[in-house]
Amino acid sequence: MMSETAYDVLIKLLPIKLRETAAFATDRDKQLAEEIRLRCGQELSIVLPGGEKNLTAGGKPVTVQPQDLEYVIELATRSSAYSAVESVRKGYITINGGHRIGLCGSAVVINGEITNLVKLSSISIRIARQIYGVADPLFREYGGNFDSTLIIAPPGCGKTTLLRDLVRQLSNGSGKMRPQRIGLADERGEIAAMQGGMPQMDVGRHTDILNGSPKAEAMLMLLKTMNPTVLACDEITSEGDVFAVEQAANCGVKLLATAHAANMDELKVRPVYQRLLQLHVFRYFAYLSPDGTHGLRVEKGGPEYD
Amino acid sequence: MIKVIGSILIIGGTATIGLKKILSMDNRVKALSSMISALEIMQSEILFRLTPIPELLQYLSETASGPSRIFFENCCREINRLGEESLLRIWKKALKNTPELELHSEEERALLDLGAVLGKYDLDGQGRAIAYAVSRLEKILQDAKTEKQMQSKVYGIMGIAAGLAVVIIFI
Numbered sequence: 001m002m003s004e005t006a007y008d009v010l011i012k013l014l015p016i017k018l019r020e021t022a023a024f025a026t027d028r029d030k031q032l033a034e035e036i037r038l039r040c041g042q043e044l045s046i047v048l049p050g051g052e053k054n055l056t057a058g059g060k061p062v063t064v065q066p067q068d069l070e071y072v073i074e075l076a077t078r079s080s081a082y083s084a085v086e087s088v089r090k091g092y093i094t095i096n097g098g099h100r101i102g103l104c105g106s107a108v109v110i111n112g113e114i115t116n117l118v119k120l121s122s123i124s125i126r127i128a129r130q131i132y133g134v135a136d137p138l139f140r141e142y143g144g145n146f147d148s149t150l151i152i153a154p155p156g157c158g159k160t161t162l163l164r165d166l167v168r169q170l171s172n173g174s175g176k177m178r179p180q181r182i183g184l185a186d187e188r189g190e191i192a193a194m195q196g197g198m199p200q201m202d203v204g205r206h207t208d209i210l211n212g213s214p215k216a217e218a219m220l221m222l223l224k225t226m227n228p229t230v231l232a233c234d235e236i237t238s239e240g241d242v243f244a245v246e247q248a249a250n251c252g253v254k255l256l257a258t259a260h261a262a263n264m265d266e267l268k269v270r271p272v273y274q275r276l277l278q279l280h281v282f283r284y285f286a287y288l289s290p291d292g293t294h295g296l297r298v299e300k301g302g303p304e305y306d
Numbered sequence: 307m308i309k310v311i312g313s314i315l316i317i318g319g320t321a322t323i324g325l326k327k328i329l330s331m332d333n334r335v336k337a338l339s340s341m342i343s344a345l346e347i348m349q350s351e352i353l354f355r356l357t358p359i360p361e362l363l364q365y366l367s368e369t370a371s372g373p374s375r376i377f378f379e380n381c382c383r384e385i386n387r388l389g390e391e392s393l394l395r396i397w398k399k400a401l402k403n404t405p406e407l408e409l410h411s412e413e414e415r416a417l418l419d420l421g422a423v424l425g426k427y428d429l430d431g432q433g434r435a436i437a438y439a440v441s442r443l444e445k446i447l448q449d450a451k452t453e454k455q456m457q458s459k460v461y462g463i464m465g466i467a468a469g470l471a472v473v474i475i476f477i
Contacts, residue, residue: 012389013389074392074393074425074426075388075389077358077425078358078359078360078388078425079358079359079360079388079392079393079424079425079426080356080357080358080359080360080362080425081425081426081427081428082352082356082425082427082428082429082431082432083356083357083358085428085429116428
């Protein structure tokens with residue numbers, strides 16, 4: 001008998017009718033599923049490496065209703081919606097195990113800022129997994145000398161999984177490389193999946209985690225207070241993040257980060273990343289293949305900027 | 307001799323009924339006070355620490371005083387069933403299983419109304435819902451205290467007087 005997969009755990013968040021249908025997925029699909037998708041008025045589906053697939057219970061599809069989404073949110077927040085309002089405002093909730101629930105609905109905008117999401121229309125439950133050794137190709141490139149690394153891939157290709165394994169191996173030491181003191185800015189709680197002060201994901205023995213804080217502030221706080229040799233964060237997206245990266249780099253700290261893009265050309269045309277590349281902070285660029293196989297290509301150096 | 311013992315038993319019995327009524331009023335005041343204090347802690351925990359409901363109920367089951375502590379202990383026993391049962395259902399069941407709260411219909415209504423919105427809205431909504439429940443309970447507490455003050459002597463005297471009357475009439 002197979003042990004309970006992350007998929008089996010996550011479908012417990014669904015109302016009984018959807019849960020029963022989701023349980024009909026094959027064992028292989030349960031193992032490979034990257035997301036569970038609920039869209040109001042549409043069939044329940046899962047995202048597999050090859051694409052999205054509607055789920056049926058013995059051939060019978062099930063349609064998602066608005067109250068199903070409310071049920072998921074109530075369970076995901078453990079009947080404590082107020083505790084998640086700040087992240088709901090940003091469009092997601094992170095739950096135990098580091099799994100992320102992405103949300104879509106009607107935004108409540110006050111003074112030009114989104115203050116809440118109401119009348120939810122769709123939910124994507126992203127299944128977080130720890131894959132040991134996925135960063136091994138990078139360590140072969142490092143050859144005992146780690147240097148700042150930017151992981152580049154479109155959404156859903158395994159950036160966070162790769163970052164988590166990199167952090168773990170750097171923190172524990174790997175091969176000829178001595179253990180590094182890692183400061184991890186885990187804004188969305190997906191990398192370490194903290195619960196009660198304990199990481200639920202293995203991020204290594206020498207990792208200090210600042211959970212839930214905006215990246216830029218978190219990186220500067222870690223820099224000032226925890227004396228890291230490496231600073232790690234997920235998804236550099238704003239000017240503030242780039243500023244924090246620049247500050248850290250000027251303090252002699254190595255960096256580990258991820259960015260949304262399919263390739264360097266895409267990265268170069270976006271102003272935030274142009275600035276980042278001009279800083280020449282990153283020495284290694286790791287590209288993940290978009291097919292969900294965690295195929296990895298590593299480049300040393302980077303584009304030339306004056 | 308038998309008449310004397312009988313008289314004492316009758317007067318003792320009716321006096322006990324009066325005393326029980328006084329104790330019940332006293333317990334209600336204590337229950338309301340302890341519930342108001344617990345809800346004030348709940349409000350602070352939610353507003354300032356964003357404590358999620360399961361942890362909050364656990365905390366109150368350890369720190370609340372008097373009958374409200376028993377209520378929160380009863381909530382905690384069922385909170386692992388969240389998902390199979392709604393929070394409101396767990397809250398309702400705990401209210402039903404805590405006779406120590408000496409609930410009258412008005413305070414039961416106030417607590418049920420709070421249970422219906424607990425955990426469902428943003429911080430502002432939660433804060434206002436708890437403050438409203440507290441203000442309703444405070445009003446009820448004030449009335450209960452006045453009632454206790456006015457009625458406790460009456461019940462005490464009536465208990466003994468009723469016993470005396472029975473003794474005089476029948477013995």
